[in-house]
Amino acid sequence: MADPVFELKDVSVRYGGELAVSGVTFDVQARQVTALIGPSGCGKSTLLRCLNRMNDLIPSASVEGSIRYHGHGLYDPDVDPVEVRKRIGMVFQKPNPFPKSIYDNIAFGPRVLGNKQDLDETVERALRRAALWDEVKDRLKTSALSLSGGQQQRLCIARALAIEPDVILMDEPASALDPISTARIEDLMVELKEHYAIVVVTHNMQQAARVSDMTAFFTVEVDDESRRIGKLIEFDETDRIFTRPSDERTEAYVTGRFG
């Protein structure tokens, strides 16, 4: 196996001193989709946000343990979080296009970063990769808000791709979409993994089963003082997680018998 994109070792996250997720260890490989699944409150979204230092924006959040990105400590003091987010793009649950034209949404990142050369080409390439180009090429100047929800989500993926990251983090990217749009996003994930590492948080287990290569199952454990702490229970090939998981808690969750 090639060098991993991310190496997480004993990662814990605290909010205001309270443990939210504890002792997580796994690797994320390039050209793979890694799915994070588990019940609400298991820390999967929290962990996802650690991977591009989004948690820095929450003053009370702190990250312990080691997260290495291409071998470099992601939280080393000399690392610029803005540079991190340039390499590690993110797509959220609800499509969040800027109230600007389709073109300007995609061009926004490159412009901020000062990459103004060949902007047209950059926009087209990003929209093509996000499988949206054919639908919008004749109306690039119209408002992004005129697009359907599914199109808006693909626009947000295109916007993330325009700054040429090598990782895309997705936080329930299809949970607000209808089944057809969901299928398009899932197809897109499979296409995009040729060029990027994708880490996706999803509540939809069948989505994890359909699109991911590796699956991390998290659950919530309640400690002696009734604190709820997220834990990684099992990390394995998706095939295995959905046919013969090793841990009975994984079995209970994926077969829908959790709780």
Add this chain to the structure above:
Amino acid sequence: MMRIAMDEELNTLEEALQVEGRLVLEAIRLARRTLADSDRELAEKLIAFDEQVDLLYMQVEHGIETLLARQTPVAGDLRLVLAMLHINLHLERMADYCVTIAKLVSLSSELRSDDDLTAKFDEMAERASDMLEVALKALRERDQEAAESLVEMDGFINRHNRKVVERVMDLGVDPEIREWGLRMVLVSRCLERIGDHVVDVGERTAYLVSGEFREFTDASE
């Protein structure tokens, strides 16, 4: 506990499969008696009896199709569904072999027969029904060890089958007994195949329990 609908459907299917198994057991016992008495009437009964097995076979098959389409089982549930899908087919095949035996008995009931061979078939059929009982119990109890014991039980049938061929060669030149002997080679083959299908049921049970599918014996051996 959630997924009540799926649990109910899985239970109903597994019960239907056990009922089907009991019917096949009955078919093997009927085949044994048919052979022992060279009884054409019993043979007719056995051929008609197969319809009941087919009906349950279709019912289980359809139930699995619906469950797969609607409930999307995974992990242990998926393994149970796949195991049942295969076991259902193996049971139906066993019943078909019983029908073939009934037809062969009908065709040869007027011919001269050989007591030695008839006694062998009795032992083979008895062993086959013992094996199926073990297999059904192993499935019900998720007992991998019992499932794996079927290979050894089946060895008895395989050895007998080989002896049958030798015995038929020695039956002599009387055309009537030779015709009977040829038909009985096929009967022996049917009993041998029933044994193999019971072993396959055991393999599926072991897969259900362990999550790893492997053939108990190498067919090329």
